[in-house]
Amino acid sequence: MGSIEACRQLGIGRKTGYRWRTENGGLLPIRLAEEARSTRYLCSLERQRIATLRAAGHSIREVARRLGRSASTVSRELKRNTLPHHRGGYDATLAHARATGRSIRPRRGRLLDDLELRTKVQEKLELEWSPEQIAAWLRAEYPDRPGRHVCHETIYQALYKSGRSGLSRTLTRKLRTRRPLRRRRRRADERRIRFVTPSQSIDARPKMVEKRSRTGDWEGDLVRHEALCDRAEVKDLRRCAVAAA
Numbered sequence: 001m002g003s004i005e006a007c008r009q010l011g012i013g014r015k016t017g018y019r020w021r022t023e024n025g026g027l028l029p030i031r032l033a034e035e036a037r038s039t040r041y042l043c044s045l046e047r048q049r050i051a052t053l054r055a056a057g058h059s060i061r062e063v064a065r066r067l068g069r070s071a072s073t074v075s076r077e078l079k080r081n082t083l084p085h086h087r088g089g090y091d092a093t094l095a096h097a098r099a100t101g102r103s104i105r106p107r108r109g110r111l112l113d114d115l116e117l118r119t120k121v122q123e124k125l126e127l128e129w130s131p132e133q134i135a136a137w138l139r140a141e142y143p144d145r146p147g148r149h150v151c152h153e154t155i156y157q158a159l160y161k162s163g164r165s166g167l168s169r170t171l172t173r174k175l176r177t178r179r180p181l182r183r184r185r186r187r188a189d190e191r192r193i194r195f196v197t198p199s200q201s202i203d204a205r206p207k208m209v210e211k212r213s214r215t216g217d218w219e220g221d222l223v224r225h226e227a228l229c230d231r232a233e234v235k236d237l238r239r240c241a242v243a244a245a
Helices: 003-010 014-023 044-055 060-067 071-081 092-102 115-126 131-141 152-160 169-174 207-211 221-244
Strands: none
Touching: 003 014, 044 060, 044 071, 044 092, 060 071, 071 092, 115 131, 115 152, 115 169, 131 152, 152 169
């Protein structure tokens, strides 16, 4: 949905919504869906089963056996997500929310820590190099220094999230798109229809057109009409010139 509709549903002002969107570079943080996560991590359903089996009085080893997991995995899950104020209970929904929050792991950007690398990238952006060109140039310029190799997405994120990268947001004007905020690409089946009026096939034209008896039925009628208009304008200009003389 658009920013205005999102602000209306949240009950906040448009300026606040635009500020939140700008701080994140125009896009939400990318998070994997539940079904796309690796099976090595506990899912929401497994945590619910742990809560149900533990409430029924089953031991940790019995819970692990029924889940097909290691007993140490269940033991660590209970220790991490069971706090003293829970009074010994294990809340599956709260535990899953905490685990999802810990998996984000925000890190400092490489351009923020390496001043020389950030200067090189900024100089190339001033020359209106694309992030793809800069990433390829860094690999060719520093083949033996992997610490200087960054992908183009790192540069894009550093531009649109300048607070955590050190790059100025004004450098987005040097990009080919000149966009101050990023836009998420949609798949072909998710794109909106550009034309509201449905298209009409040429086979659906009336039979009268085939007779070519009216003005406009011939393909050259439009060109002929424009030529006649141009000739009329030239004649009018000549009449005005003669009258002025």
